[in-house]
Amino acid sequence: MLCPHRHPRSSPHSEVDVSGSSAPSALRRGRTAMVSALAVTAAAVGLWTGLGGSSAAASGVPTPDHVVVVVMENHAYSQVIGSSSAPYINSLRTGGATLTQSYAQTHPSQPNYYALFSGSTQGVTDDSCVTPGFSSAANLASELTAAGRTWASYNESLPSQGSTTCGSGKYAQKHNPWFGFSNVSTSSAKTFAQFPTDYATLPDVSFVVPNLCNDMHDCSVSTGDTWIKSNLGAYATWAATHNSLLVITFDEDNRLSGNRIPTVLYGQPVAAGSSSSTTYNHYSLLRTLEDMKGLTTHAGNAASASDITGIWAS
Known part of the structure; x- marks a missing residue:
């Protein structure tokens, strides 16, 4: 709750021109009124933002209340964007925004997840199961937590919340980089069954990772x-009227076309039908997520990456 500013009563004998020189009484009263009006306006803007209104961060990116990032697998831009096999993703593209030059960092899958989450592959070069907590490097979750923000991942087919198992059925740890960091609580890794139905209770930022079938890998x-559509469609609809954002991106293109991947953004902060042909990568998306939440630090290569721009609603 924001408290209204209290201004001391001013005496006509104590009024001073802002430059330090004396001024006619009417002019002084006019300036006082203008300053008061500006203060009221600033307080109103702050209150609107605090109640969920959209505002722009200093970096030029919006400040959505909630961001959900879903990471899919192993498909190139041309295999998804414009494809009749992906009618729902393309409907979100039409109502939201597309990054036409979005690229992954490397091959195979796992290093890309680390890049997106921490701004670095952390020395991971293959899909082998990593030792839980092998790195203490800064990452999106540790930065959010340090700033008093909230974070969670929702992992389909994860056997139980916080399980660090390498694999179970259609679940694969290689798509869940949060387990590689000692500064990320394993309890923040939830099963997808724990994804809220009351979207207002979602964390500030969350990642959704489908299992090996539903992420298009198998x-x-x-x-x-x-x-x-079935699992996040209702959230997408809600996000369009609740200052929130859905991001759909891919880990890599499976070595098909220069690692150019589909990335679609949808929600109230996005200008419907927009696109950007600027070259972006996983580090750009990480930087944008950090700046959306007003983080003052940037993990790894996100520090030198550019924010995603040109697609946001005014």
Whole structure:
């Protein structure tokens, strides 16, 4: 709750021109009124933002209340964007924004997840199961937590909240980089069954990782597209009127076309039908998420990356 500013009563004998020189009484009263009006306006803007109104961060990116990032697998831009196999993702593209030159960092999958989450591959070069907590490097979750913000991941087919198992059925730890960091609580890794139905209770930033079938790794583009619609479609609809954001991106293109991947953004902060042809990568998305939440630090290569711009609603 914001408290109104209290201004001391001023005496006509104590009024002073802001430059330090004396001024006619009427002019002084006019300036006092203008300053008061500006203060009221500033307080109103602050209150609007605090109640969920949209405002722009100093970096030029919006400040959504909630951001959900879903990471899909192993498909190139041309395999998804404009494809009849992905009608739902393309409907979000039409109502939201597309990054037409979005790129992954490397191959295979796992290093890209570390890049997106921490601004570095952390020396990971393959898909082997990592030792839990092997790194203490800064990452999105540790930065959010240090700033008093909230974070969680929702991992489909994870056996139980916080489980560090390498694999179980269609679940694979290689797609869940948060387990590699000692400064990220394992309890912040939830099962997808724990994804809230009351979206207002979502963390400031959360990642959603479908299992090996529904992320398009083992199953079709159509399967993944249907999963997103069935499981995140209601959130996308809600985000469009609640100053929130859904980001759909991919880990890599499976070595098909220069590692150019689909990245679609949808929600109230996005200008409908917009696109950007600026070259972005996983570090750009990480930097944008950090700046959206007003973080003063940037993990790894996000520090030198550019924010995503040109697609935001005014």
